[in-house]
Amino acid sequence: xxxxxxxxxxxxxxxxxxxxxxxxxxxxxxxxxxxxxxxxxxxxxxxxxxxxxxxxxxxxxxxxxxxxxxxxxxxxxxxxxxxxxxxxxxxxxxxxxxxxxxxxxxxxxxxxxxxxxxxxxxxxxxxxxxxxxxxxxxxxxxxxxxxxxxxxxxxxxxxxxxxxxxxxxxxxxxxxxxxxxxxxxxxxxxxxxxxxxxxxxxxxxxxxxxxxxxxxxxxxxxxxxxxxxxxxxxxxxxxxxxxxxxxxxxxxxxxxxxxxxxxxxxxxxxxxxxxxxxxxxxxxxxxxxxxxxxxxxxxxxxxxxxxxxxxxxxxxxxxxxxxxxxxxxxxxxxxxxxxxxxxxxxxxxxxxxxxxxxxxxxxxxxxxxxxxxxxxxxxxxxxxxxxxxxxxxxxxxxxxxxxxxxxxxxxxxxxxxxxxxxxxxxxxxxxxxxxxxxxxxxxxxxxxxxxxxxxxxxxxxxxxxxxxxxxxxxxxxxxxxxxxxxxxxxxxxxxxxxxxxxxxxxxxxxxxxxxxxxxxxxxxxxxxxxxxxxxxxxxxxxxxxxxxxx
Amino acid sequence: xxxxxxxxxxxxxxxxxxxxxxxxxxxxxxxxxxxxxxxxxxxxxxxxxxxxxxxxxxxxxxxxxxxxxxxxxxxxxxxxxxxxxxxxxxxxxxxxxxxxxxxxxxxxxxxxxxxxxxxxxxxxxxxxxxxxxxxxxxxx
Numbered sequence: 001x002x003x004x005x006x007x008x009x010x011x012x013x014x015x016x017x018x019x020x021x022x023x024x025x026x027x028x029x030x031x032x033x034x035x036x037x038x039x040x041x042x043x044x045x046x047x048x049x050x051x052x053x054x055x056x057x058x059x060x061x062x063x064x065x066x067x068x069x070x071x072x073x074x075x076x077x078x079x080x081x082x083x084x085x086x087x088x089x090x091x092x093x094x095x096x097x098x099x100x101x102x103x104x105x106x107x108x109x110x111x112x113x114x115x116x117x118x119x120x121x122x123x124x125x126x127x128x129x130x131x132x133x134x135x136x137x138x139x140x141x142x143x144x145x146x147x148x149x150x151x152x153x154x155x156x157x158x159x160x161x162x163x164x165x166x167x168x169x170x171x172x173x174x175x176x177x178x179x180x181x182x183x184x185x186x187x188x189x190x191x192x193x194x195x196x197x198x199x200x201x202x203x204x205x206x207x208x209x210x211x212x213x214x215x216x217x218x219x220x221x222x223x224x225x226x227x228x229x230x231x232x233x234x235x236x237x238x239x240x241x242x243x244x245x246x247x248x249x250x251x252x253x254x255x256x257x258x259x260x261x262x263x264x265x266x267x268x269x270x271x272x273x274x275x276x277x278x279x280x281x282x283x284x285x286x287x288x289x290x291x292x293x294x295x296x297x298x299x300x301x302x303x304x305x306x307x308x309x310x311x312x313x314x315x316x317x318x319x320x321x322x323x324x325x326x327x328x329x330x331x332x333x334x335x336x337x338x339x340x341x342x343x344x345x346x347x348x349x350x351x352x353x354x355x356x357x358x359x360x361x362x363x364x365x366x367x368x369x370x371x372x373x374x375x376x377x378x379x380x381x382x383x384x385x386x387x388x389x390x391x392x393x394x395x396x397x398x399x400x401x402x403x404x405x406x407x408x409x410x411x412x413x414x415x416x417x418x419x420x421x422x423x424x425x426x427x428x429x430x431x432x433x434x435x436x437x438x439x440x441x442x443x444x445x446x447x448x449x450x451x452x453x454x455x456x457x458x459x460x461x462x463x464x465x466x467x468x469x470x471x472x473x474x475x476x477x478x479x480x481x482x483x484x485x486x487x488x489x490x491x492x493x494x495x496x497x498x499x500x501x502x503x504x505x506x507x508x509x510x511x512x513x514x515x516x517x518x519x520x521x522x523x524x525x526x527x528x529x530x531x532x533x534x535x536x537x538x539x540x541x542x543x544x545x546x547x548x549x550x
Numbered sequence: 551x552x553x554x555x556x557x558x559x560x561x562x563x564x565x566x567x568x569x570x571x572x573x574x575x576x577x578x579x580x581x582x583x584x585x586x587x588x589x590x591x592x593x594x595x596x597x598x599x600x601x602x603x604x605x606x607x608x609x610x611x612x613x614x615x616x617x618x619x620x621x622x623x624x625x626x627x628x629x630x631x632x633x634x635x636x637x638x639x640x641x642x643x644x645x646x647x648x649x650x651x652x653x654x655x656x657x658x659x660x661x662x663x664x665x666x667x668x669x670x671x672x673x674x675x676x677x678x679x680x681x682x683x684x685x686x687x688x689x690x
Binding site for chain 2: 014079
């Protein structure tokens with residue numbers, strides 16, 4: 001038998017034989033679909049039946065549609081995350097996982113029925129006995145055409161080290177997850193139950209679904225379309241930006257971009273007021289994460305994103321989302337007071353993300369499509385632009401003048417982060433902050449702002465500096481310097497067009513945009529870099545329309 | 551264990567001329583799978599759960615064939631890798647006693663005589679089951 005014709009699943013998971021999770025950098029463009037992950041999936045599907053196995057008679061079933069991706073890590077292949085696969089080749093959600101999720105939800109919906117439904121330990125005449133529950137959980141199978149989809153190959157890309165802390169090595173990995181499956185769940189009972197009680201049982205299950213099922217739920221995986229989960233906050237948004245690419249080149253709007261942004265900003269902001277270690281601990285408590293040998297920590301907050309697909313235009317490079325809803329979920333918080341405080345924290349974080357950051361790829365720049373001075377002159381799409389919708393307009397921070405902005409940065413952000421660390425988390429502050437490139441520390445950051453009252457055709461001033469070669473009296477080119485960043489090197493500047501609102505008689509009135517430029521000067525810069533940096537900061541101060549606000 | 555043993559003896563006879571075989575031509579040969587498994591587990595009983603649990607993974611990997619099993623000693627490192635390697639060497643030793651030479655690379659594992667491959671897998675399955683049994687005993 002020719003060893004090179006053996007399917008990947010049966011090969012040693014070592015270099016040269018089978019490394020499904022590894023993205024081969026030599027396979028570019030159309031060849032990217034020759035990565036082993038795609039071959040692995042082809043081999044899997046060749047042997048798999050399309051149709052889900054039928055549940056036995058008497059099993060009650062219900063179907064739910066997953067809003068984005070869904071994965072249950074089988075744990076069978078140490079090196080790659082892939083679904084649990086049944087004997088027929090069909091992926092499934094195990095009954096044991098279902099029972100665990102049900103039991104947890106039952107605790108909050110009908111706590112006195114856990115023993116009856118799920119069983120447990122009871123003490124009879126002083127001895128402990130195990131009592132079985134009346135329900136059996138049969139798990140779930142996808143009943144839509146999951147097999148026809150080419151999008152089983154998914155990407156995980158842990159970027160925190162790369163973006164926030166330092167330019168550490170970063171790499172993406174493949175994993176396998178189902179794209180928008182419709183899952184049919186089965187539950188049976190060993191006693192006849194009334195229709196009313198079945199309805200209540202499904203109500204418990206819907207609560208469980210609300211929290212999300214499977215792995216990576218806090219990043220938006222495994223959430224159902226219509227969920228009844230406790231939400232801390234729901235925010236309606238519209239936005240546009242670069243579409244994410246799968247390795248084979250297909251585009252995919254990936255709702256986990258919100259979690260990445262919020263988690264990253266949490267680290268940045270906390271890193272400005274306390275040590276790296278404390279900032280990381282708090283961030284993990286809030287958003288979850290890996291804790292080394294102790295496995296993973298389930299965070300208090302999760303993110304789910306929902307939109308009607310008709311509200312989303314996905315082009316080859318660019319997406320335009322006309323309306324979507326970002327839900328911040330409470331995953332594991334019992335204490336009402338903590339919930340309220342988390343709400344305040346998250347609102348602050350979202351305001352900040354909207355004001356200075358953005359969401360998704362290329363978030364450090366405003367949308368060039370919309371704000372670049374010579375819209376037709378550039379060949380590549382860059383940037384993104386997001387806006388609140390409806391009632392959430394209230395999340396825009398109104399500013400009348402520069403002093404308002406200055407006050408906001410000190411009181412609304414910096415001091416409230418200090419309070420969070422000390423009062424809510426009971427940790428100590430550190431005046432030096434974390435030693436990260438993008439820690440939100442007054443010594444390491446400069447924010448410059450300019451008001452622009454053009455409502456319909458606003459144009460960015462700063463974007464020209466990034467793209468034009470020539471200097472002029474009112475213009476300073478920083479094209480391809482260490483400030484702007486290059487391919488595979490994160491720049492030191494963010495630039496944003498933030499909708500400018502003022503408050504009059506308690507109402508928000510749109511006045512145009514505020515252009516923000518955020519700079520993380522290189523404190524160790526030498527030679528040319530130092531000269532460029534000093535020169536540019538001087539230009540900002542003395543010549544440009546921008547004023548320093550932080 | 552009884553089934554593969556019959557086959558083993560057949561194969562042993564067919565290869566008798568080319569291999570060194572110290573076991574008697576007739577009679578009971580135990581191959582001591584349970585003792586080998588015990589020794590493997592006993593040596594590691596003080597190590598952390600991460601390592602102890604490897605043996606369960608070994609058992610589930612058997613379903614994917616010899617190459618997947620063989621590869622784990624090269625993919626992992628430290629005590630985990632050592633455990634897989636020890637299990638592999640034990641399998642090789644047992645097969646050697648039965649007059650079968652276990653290949654030690656991917657290509658030759660797939661070119662391995664099909665009957666011998668079946669025997670190797672059957673023994674490996676049994677060896678892992680024994681090791682799991684001992685692991686449970688020493689864990690509690």
